[in-house]
Amino acid sequence: MTELRIAFTLNGEPCEVRTEAHRTLLEVLRARGGVEVKEGCGEGVCGTCTVLLDGEPVSSCLVLAARAHGRDLLTVRGLGDDQAPHPLQSAFVAHGAAQCGFCTPGMLLAAYALLRDHPRASRAEIRRAIAGNLCRCTGYTKIIDAIAACAGGAARG
Amino acid sequence: MAESPTATQERLRVVGRRLPRHDARDKVLARTLYAADWQMPGMLEGAVLRSSYPAARITRIDTSRAAAYPGVAAVLTARDVPHNILWTDVPGQTSIVGPLRARVQVLADDRVRYQGEAIALVAAETREIAARALELIDVAYEVRPGVFTTEEALRPEAPRVHEESNLLATWRVRCGDADEALARAHVVVEQTYRCGLIDHAYLEPEAGVAWIDADGVVVVRASTQVIEHFRDVADVLGLPHNKVRVIGPYVGGGFGGKEDVTVEVFLGLLAYRTGRPVRMVWSRQESLLARPKRHPFTLRYRTGAARDGTLVAHRIELTADAGAYAYLSALVLLYATVTAAGPYRVPHVAVDARAVYTNNPPTSAMRGFGAMQMVLGYESQIDQIARRLGLDPVEVRRRNALGRGDRLPVGQELDTHVAVAEAAERAWAALGPPRPPSSPRHRVGRGLACNLQPYGRLVWLRDWASAWVGLEADGSVAVRTGVPDVGGGQASSLCQIAAEALGVEPDRVTVHIADSALTPLAGTTTATRQLYMSGNAVLVAATHLRDEVRRVAAQILETPVEQVTLADGAAVAASHRSVPLGDVVKECARLGVPRSHLGVYHAPAGDPVDLERGGGRVFPDYTFGAHAVEVEVDVDTGAASVRRLVACHDVGRAINPQSVEGQVQGGAVMGLGYGLMEEIVVDRGVNLTTSFASYLIPSALDVPDVEPILIESGDGKGPFAARGIGEPPIGPPAAAIANAIEDAVGVRITDLPITPEKIARALGLLSGG
Numbered sequence: 001m002t003e004l005r006i007a008f009t010l011n012g013e014p015c016e017v018r019t020e021a022h023r024t025l026l027e028v029l030r031a032r033g034g035v036e037v038k039e040g041c042g043e044g045v046c047g048t049c050t051v052l053l054d055g056e057p058v059s060s061c062l063v064l065a066a067r068a069h070g071r072d073l074l075t076v077r078g079l080g081d082d083q084a085p086h087p088l089q090s091a092f093v094a095h096g097a098a099q100c101g102f103c104t105p106g107m108l109l110a111a112y113a114l115l116r117d118h119p120r121a122s123r124a125e126i127r128r129a130i131a132g133n134l135c136r137c138t139g140y141t142k143i144i145d146a147i148a149a150c151a152g153g154a155a156r157g
Numbered sequence: 158m159a160e161s162p163t164a165t166q167e168r169l170r171v172v173g174r175r176l177p178r179h180d181a182r183d184k185v186l187a188r189t190l191y192a193a194d195w196q197m198p199g200m201l202e203g204a205v206l207r208s209s210y211p212a213a214r215i216t217r218i219d220t221s222r223a224a225a226y227p228g229v230a231a232v233l234t235a236r237d238v239p240h241n242i243l244w245t246d247v248p249g250q251t252s253i254v255g256p257l258r259a260r261v262q263v264l265a266d267d268r269v270r271y272q273g274e275a276i277a278l279v280a281a282e283t284r285e286i287a288a289r290a291l292e293l294i295d296v297a298y299e300v301r302p303g304v305f306t307t308e309e310a311l312r313p314e315a316p317r318v319h320e321e322s323n324l325l326a327t328w329r330v331r332c333g334d335a336d337e338a339l340a341r342a343h344v345v346v347e348q349t350y351r352c353g354l355i356d357h358a359y360l361e362p363e364a365g366v367a368w369i370d371a372d373g374v375v376v377v378r379a380s381t382q383v384i385e386h387f388r389d390v391a392d393v394l395g396l397p398h399n400k401v402r403v404i405g406p407y408v409g410g411g412f413g414g415k416e417d418v419t420v421e422v423f424l425g426l427l428a429y430r431t432g433r434p435v436r437m438v439w440s441r442q443e444s445l446l447a448r449p450k451r452h453p454f455t456l457r458y459r460t461g462a463a464r465d466g467t468l469v470a471h472r473i474e475l476t477a478d479a480g481a482y483a484y485l486s487a488l489v490l491l492y493a494t495v496t497a498a499g500p501y502r503v504p505h506v507a508v509d510a511r512a513v514y515t516n517n518p519p520t521s522a523m524r525g526f527g528a529m530q531m532v533l534g535y536e537s538q539i540d541q542i543a544r545r546l547g548l549d550p551v552e553v554r555r556r557n558a559l560g561r562g563d564r565l566p567v568g569q570e571l572d573t574h575v576a577v578a579e580a581a582e583r584a585w586a587a588l589g590p591p592r593p594p595s596s597p598r599h600r601v602g603r604g605l606a607c608n609l610q611p612y613g614r615l616v617w618l619r620d621w622a623s624a625w626v627g628l629e630a631d632g633s634v635a636v637r638t639g640v641p642d643v644g645g646g647q648a649s650s651l652c653q654i655a656a657e658a659l660g661v662e663p664d665r666v667t668v669h670i671a672d673s674a675l676t677p678l679a680g681t682t683t684a685t686r687q688l689y690m691s692g693n694a695v696l697v698a699a700t701h702l703r704d705e706v707r708r709v710a711a712q713i714l715e716t717p718v719e720q721v722t723l724a725d726g727a728a729v730a731a732s733h734r735s736v737p738l739g740d741v742v743k744e745c746a747r748l749g750v751p752r753s754h755l756g757v758y759h760a761p762a763g764d765p766v767d768l769e770r771g772g773g774r775v776f777p778d779y780t781f782g783a784h785a786v787e788v789e790v791d792v793d794t795g796a797a798s799v800r801r802l803v804a805c806h807d808v809g810r811a812i813n814p815q816s817v818e819g820q821v822q823g824g825a826v827m828g829l830g831y832g833l834m835e836e837i838v839v840d841r842g843v844n845l846t847t848s849f850a851s852y853l854i855p856s857a858l859d860v861p862d863v864e865p866i867l868i869e870s871g872d873g874k875g876p877f878a879a880r881g882i883g884e885p886p887i888g889p890p891a892a893a894i895a896n897a898i899e900d901a902v903g904v905r906i907t908d909l910p911i912t913p914e915k916i917a918r919a920l921g922l923l924s925g926g
Contacts, residue, residue, distance in 0.1 A: 035194035036187030038409075040360045041441040044501065045849035048360050076187045089185040093177045096815040100644025101184030102196045102360040102409030108185065120529050123862075131858040134849075136410050138642050138819055140827030 008068045011078030015150075019065050025051065026060040028068075029075065036077050036105050040134070047133030050106035051075050056134075057113050076105035079112060087150050088112055093156035095146035107133045111147045120152045163275065166587035168726065171657040172877050175815040178649035179663070180642065181409060189407050191439045192380035193364035200366065201230050203420075203427045203437035204287035206277040206294050207447055208269035210314070211481075211842025212303030212669040215267050215276070215296060220809035223279065223293040228286035230431045232294065233278040233387030235266040243418065251326040251487055259483030261519075263393055263422055269298075269483035270318055271518050272842055273447035280427040280435050284903045295425040303516030305841050307455070307476045318481055318514035326487035327478050328494040329769045332566040333505030335459075338470035342461025346541045350458070350533050352891070352909040354478070354837040355451035357523055358854045361409020362444045367424035368434035370402075374674070375429055377421050378404040382411040382641050382682040386418050390425040405671030411643035412827070416683045417484055419451055434469035440635035445847040449484050449521035450837055452477040453514070454493065456534040462542045463588035466553040470505035473497045473534070477520070477527075479512040484699060491612065494526035494768065495775050497576065498566050499535030499604045500577040500609040501557040507564035516819045516842045522683060524827065528610050528906040529888040533909065536606040536892035541905065550605045550896070554581045554783075558607075572878075573778055574872035577607050580783035583866050584805040588785050592800070599789045601800075602901025603720065607783040608888035611776035612881025613874070622690035623677035626655055626698035627753030628706065630746065632726050632739035634659055636668040639679040640691050645883055646816035647687045651695045653812055654876050658699035659706075660723030661738065677755060685780070690758055690813065692876035695863035698756025709750055710741045761874075780880045782806030784825060784889035786899035795917030797898055798859075799829055803865035809873025809880035817882055822863040824886025830855040832891030836910050 001055070002021045009015065016084075019028050026049045029037045037060055040048030044062040051060045052074040053067075080086035088111050091097070098104045107130060114121055114129035121129065126147045135143060172556035180406035183189045187805045220232040235241050245259040263278045277294050281287035303318075304310035310323040317323060339345055365379025377390060384403040391401040408415060420437045427435040436864050440619040454622035457474040475493055479486035488910075494510045543553040564570050583607055614620040624638040636655050642648040652666040659666075669676060679691045703723055710717040710728030720731040727735040745752050766772025804825045811817040834853045846852040873880035891909055900907050917923050 033196075035190070038191070038361070039193070039438075040362070041849040043441065043848055043850060046360060046441075076185075077370050080186070082182075082186060085186065087181075092185045093181040096175075096177065096181070096819050097183045098184040099646070099819055100359070100361065100408060100410040101180070102191065102644075103190055104184050105187045124912075127857045131856045133358065134856060136357075136412070136827070136852060136854065137823045139822035139824075140860060141822045141862045142815075142819055143218070144862070 004066055005070045006065055008070065009072045011074060021066060023065045025063040025065045025068055028034065028065040029060060034075060036075050038102055038105060047110065048103055048106045050109045050133060052109055052113060055113065057110050076108050079108060087149065091146040091149045095142050095149060097138065097143040097146040103133060103135045107135065107143060115151055123148055139150055169657060171653050171663055172812050173810065174813065176653065176663055176813055178816065179652060186255055189384040191361055191409050192378065194405055195366040195378055197368060197434040200434040200436050201280040201282060201431060202287045203424060203435045204279045204291055205275050205423060206274055206291045208265060208276055210269060210272040210298055210300055211272040212301045212849045213269050213298040214301055215265060215269065216299050217297040218277065219295040220277065223290040223812050226286065226290050226293055228282040229279060229290045229434065229454055231280045232290065233426055233430060235262065235264040236394060237262050240393050242264060243389055243393065244824050248739050251328055254324060254329040257326060257483065257487050258606050261482045261484065270572030271516055272844060273453050273518065276309045278423050278427055280431050287760045303842050305515055305517060307513040307515060318516060324511060325483055325514050326490050328491055329492055330487045330506060330508040330566050331769050332771055335470045335505040335507035338505035339459055339461040341473060342469050344465040344542060344545050345459060345461045346545065348537065348907055350456040350537060350907045352530050352533055354453045354518065354839060355523060355831055355835050356414040356445055356837055356852055358852065359410025359412055361412060362441055363415065363419040363448065364438040365420045365424050366434060366436045367428035369428055369432060373400065375401045375425050376404065377423050377424050378406060379424065380408050380415055381421065382408065382415045382643055383407050384639055384671050385678065385681065386421050387673045388887060389418050390422050393422050394425055394429055400905060402674040405641035405658045408641060408643040411682065411683055412524045413526065413683060413713055414448060416522040417447065441849055442847045446844050449903065450517040451523035452479065452486065452489055452520040452527065452530065454530045458534050458538050460538040460542065462494065466543060466546050466548045466556050468501055468503045468557045471503050474506045474742035475508065475510040477512045478515055478517055479516060480517045480519035482519040484519055486520060493531050495565065496528040496609055497531045497534065498917045500559050500607050500781055502559055502563055503566065505774045517839050518844060523888045524824065524884050525610065526880050526884065528845060532606055532608045532888045532892045533895065537895055537907065540896040543672050551581050551585045554578065554607055567768045567775055568773045569775050574807065574870040575876065576868050576870055577781045579868060580781060580805040580807060581605060583608050584783045584785040584803045587803040587864060587866060588787055588801055594789060597669060598793045599696060599791055600901040601787060601789050602788050602897040603781060603785065604893040604895065604897030604900060605785050605895035606889035606896060608885065609779045609781050610685065610888055612778035612780050613689050613760050614684045614686055614763055616763040616774050616777060617765045620680060620690060620760040621757060622679045622694040623755060623757045624679060624694035625677050625697050625753060625755050626653055626695060626702055628702060628742045630739055630740060632661065632665065632737060634661060634666040636666060637676045638691055638695065639671055639673060639676040640687050641671040641682045643682050645820060646813060647682055650688055650816060651814050652689060654692050654695050655699045658696060658703050661726050665726065682850060685883040688879060689875040689881045690760060693758035694756045696767050696876040697758055698754045701754040701756065704744065705750055706741050709745050709748060710736060713741065713744060778880065778886040779807060780882060782889065784893045786890065786893045786897050787895055788901060790898060790901045790916060792902060792920060795913035795920060795922060797833065797911060798895065799861055799894060802829065802861055802887055803864045803866060805868065806882060806885055807868040807870045807880065808882050809875060810869050810871060810876045811867050812877065812879055814867060817867055818865045820882045821865040821886045825863045825890055826860050828887040828890030829860055832894045832909060832911060834859065834910050
């Protein structure tokens with residue numbers, strides 16, 4: 001098997017891994033302890049394994065790790081930490097948007113990418129933006145409430 | 158009958174507050190270590206070889222090539238399993254079949270009975286090697302004729318799935334004389350309904366890690382709703398029960414799918430054989446293929462009513478496809494039988510229910526557990542009666558709604574508040590004035606559906622839960638309880654209850670959960686029972702502790718004990734003089750007064766009753782509710798979408814309203830998916846929907862914001878008069894949607910899911926059958 005050396009930026013830190021060419025980004029991240037990236041379906045449908053690759057949400061189960069070479073990767077741990085949680089993370093807590101929490105890392109990253117580009121996104125725009133991230137617990141309403149609270153007003157239709 | 162412990166604090170300080178859950182912060186920061194996230198040095202990866210055929214004899218298994226493959230540590234088949242059968246006792250007695258001991262073979266010995274049944278296990282250094290080893294196991298099958306519908310399975314000459322009859326279980330209810338009443342009824346509606354095979358589809362697939370501890374105990378840390386499965390692991394391995402420990406991490410969704418054993422026994426076998434830690438993570442495809450699902454039912458209803466809409470009789474025939482193994486089918490069928498007449502007063506009811514073995518995927522527990530499938534039947538029937546008689550849908554439900562003191566057809570008297578009529582009125586009223594359709598090709602309709610769902614387990618099971626509550630010298634509180642938290646806020650609600658009883662803020666309470674070796678056993682996180690059962694157990698313990706502490710505080714404060722309250726982390730006298738809780742705890746220690754207590758709560762218990770004779774109590778209590786929906790139907794395509802969904806339930810008291818709303822919203826959306834889109838498609842036993850690309854669950858674009866209405870009647874059997882709310886909200890949406898579709902376009906859809914194709918066919922837009 002061909003082994004590749006892949007270098008990328010992970011949550012702001014330079015990072016280098018050696019891996020076989022057929023490995024997905026999800027496998028490589030989890031193998032090096034990045035268990036904040038969850039596998040929900042392995043086929044690019046549920047969005048649970050979402051990470052931001054050069055700022056764009058991708059399903060890391062469908063991206064070969066080699067494609068991350070030279071690029072910038074953000075997982076949920078890069079959004080915020082205990083001392084300085086991202087406002088979206090705080091809003092998810094305050095609004096009860098995390099129940100089982102398994103979809104939460106991917107959901108937060110999808111929301112982060114949306115609000116970065118559309119800081120005053122409407123509820124309808126939020127719905128569209130998270131349509132690729134499945135949640136089985138919340139029915140989505142409180143997730144949308146939390147994101148809308150960070151979008152300059154929960155009341156906007 | 159055991160009564161719920163009651164709080165004597167005059168004013169609630171913590172209970173009833175919308176508090177963020179303590180586990181939510183860990184989850185948003187991705188610090189929660191789920192089952193698959195656990196890693197250990199030298200850990201092997203486990204995998205399962207599964208049957209390719211739904212009905213076959215295994216004539217040969219050759220594992221030699223797999224075992225010799227480099228990196229393979231173990232290959233196990235049925236003959237390597239010390240005790241290859243898992244047993245479940247089903248209490249009570251089904252009507253015709255009799256007492257049942259449900260069995261599942263751990264690994265298939267000489268027969269496979271469904272596609273995906275486990276045949277062999279592998280442990281290897283990597284997942285790739287494990288996968289390769291599965292391919293190298295040579296299994297020779299002799300394909301046998303199977304049975305794939307309940308009708309086929311019940312034919313006298315049908316091949317038998319097991320040695321005994323394909324009729325797995327039957328229940329029967331007789332109350333009054335349904336046939337005679339139907340003959341006299343002013344209007345009779347007769348209809349057959351079908352609901353399909355459904356997957357739990359939690360986002361976290363089944364996973365776990367097992368290892369042998371230094372003291373020889375087999376430890377399994379797995380995603381489960383039931384840590385008591387340590388006993389199953391021990392029985393299969395032939396070990397004493399006290400030599401197996403199950404640890405339950407925070408679970409990425411359960412919904413009943415992690416109630417039966419999933420990976421636990423396989424992991425125990427592999428770790429025991431290899432002596433090394435072993436991890437097993439099922440893929441989504443494996444989860445969809447092989448794990449038990451929700452029972453499909455055929456529901457045949459004949460319902461009679463008087464001219465004014467008063468229900469007089471139901472004759473109900475239920476047939477459930479149990480799939481290839483019994484699992485909890487007899488109990489699911491019991492829930493269906495007990496609730497089949499709905500939350501209405503019906504004097505004459507006859508129910509005949511059957512569960513039938515087939516070579517389809519096994520079916521077992523899923524949120525709603527037989528009771529939720531009945532809602533399509535009784536709510537479609539009452540809606541058609543209202544329509545036939547020209548009555549208002551709310552009025553006909555109000556006229557028939559059960560009330561306190563009424564009896565269910567099985568004879569159980571309802572001894573708490575029954576909010577059916579109020580829920581129906583409030584949900585319907587919340588829809589407000591009608592809104593116009595979004596285009597000329599759309600039609601708008603509204604539908605209502607009420608339901609009842611038991612909370613707590615069957616009284617015959619004599620259910621109990623225990624919890625330990627202790628005070629530390631700094632005034633902080635620890636709760637230890639064997640409750641698995643599956644995402645419903647099970648653990649954090651217990652913090653709120655303990656904090657209330659002991660007069661501290663919830664952030665002063667830490668809850669240690671779900672370790673069968675270290676936490677008092679609390680029973681399963683199933684059956685809408687944890688807030689009810691373990692909430693009561695925590696309240697028993699914390700109330701006892703509070704009274705101990707108040708006695709000692711009274712001495713310190715030199716005041717009568719009746720005048721001491723615990724509030725804001727202190728013991729306070731009537732004079733407002735106070736002493737910090739920690740100081741009281743230190744004084745307790747000096748005096749030798751216990752600073753912890755093990756609380757035990759026993760649910761109402763009783764002997765199995767003969768349902769047919771109207772025996773009496775079956776469940777501790779029920780949660781009642783109603784959902785109202787506004788649906789829009791595209792008359793060109795048949796597509797239906799839900800524009801509004803109002804979900805109203807009497808929760809007795811909301812311990813944490815935000816958590817309760819989350820349960821209601823999530824359950825309602827799961828019910829919407831069940832109504833409109835979800836279906837495991839099986840063709841002659843072969844599952845065609847083993848990916849998330851083919852098994853569709855609702856996305857954010859498929860659902861509206863769910864509008865919850867919480868009725869707090871102040872009456873229920875949980876702590877602080879709470880009622881359970883985990884399962885109830887999944888019940889009404891499908892029926893409410895079916896009712897709204899008839900309101901919109903005049904066609905009655907009786908088969909779930911209500912796909913655009915079914916509506917288009919009913920509207921005559923498609924030709925052919």
